[in-house]
Amino acid sequence: MRLKNKPWALPLIEANPQYVVTEPQQYRGKWQERFSQDQPLLIEIGMGKGRFITEMARRDPEHNYIGIEVQSTATGIALKKQLEAQLPNLQLVCGDGGDLTEMFAPGEVAGIFLNFSDPWPKKRHAKRRLTYKTFLKQYQTVIAETGHLEFKTDNRGLFEYSLASMNNYGMVFDQVWLDLHDSEEAVDNVMTEYEEKFSKKGQPIYKVTAHFAK
Template identity: 45%
Template structure:
């Protein structure tokens, strides 16, 4: 996702520490005590401009949602959105998914979401895909026993790659759909990309998996 540089982003984030955690590694092992007040933690990696996490927070007030986004000029839009809707059950972190186990302790996350991740289609970039086995190892570590990963994408190549990668890792495929909106799932909350692609008639792929323990 490309975004225009926003020179005011640093100051904006520093002024909104009730919504964004500027030192997430310091919360490791204490997210539920210090951040979520004991509520389950659902983590979205690559939260974009925040439509999904804001909608989920509205629908599930008993859950605390954490949105991870690497690009600072994008995460400010998510922070601004949640600030405007006054959600009290959302926290953002501006960091890299490669550092998940530095930020969350073992079994600390209850559910994980990957929405419209960069497909990194070239073979030499396979290690950057968020369903590559090194990332799956981190997800397995931070997810509680029975915790699930829910993935949505418009990219069939990435989806098929992910199904193979997840299966080879030992995950159980609880749900696989190649046309999400044909299901008319009332619980589905759309991301910005999902709204854009579905309006063009493109199928949206979704899977839900559980990890071996």
């Protein structure tokens, strides 16, 4: 979802380089330098306003987290959350997560979160979907052998497409939820802003966790 540009966002990002990276390629293979402790690294591609990644980092101090977002306004909103929380295990990236292999070294990441990604419903745009095979190949490169991919969406068409794409790529499904909020998993589920909005309307939330076959 494209947010209206806020003129304060870029100056705020530029004033806080301790929390936001704008040239992520410089840290390829060296991301642990950005954190106070060397811990397994989990990333969210398309963090939006940062509710999910901030809460995950707050709840789980034994992992390091990176939220990636191309929109400066959304990154600025997420940064405000981090400036208030000042979590030592959270970093933000304002940039395009389209080529993760330029940002992360092979095996550098312990897991990837894809939350409510753009469904790109038209067939001619399938290659832009974050579960398309070329993206899966990137994930496989940067994720460690013991790592995982977690995908949530409210779009059934995108979910069905993603399951087929992952299956065709040879991924192994750990668990699939067709109505996440009506399951035991809902107890510890961390919601995005978008997720809360649509789940309140009764829209089922779909989720899959999977890993790459060794």
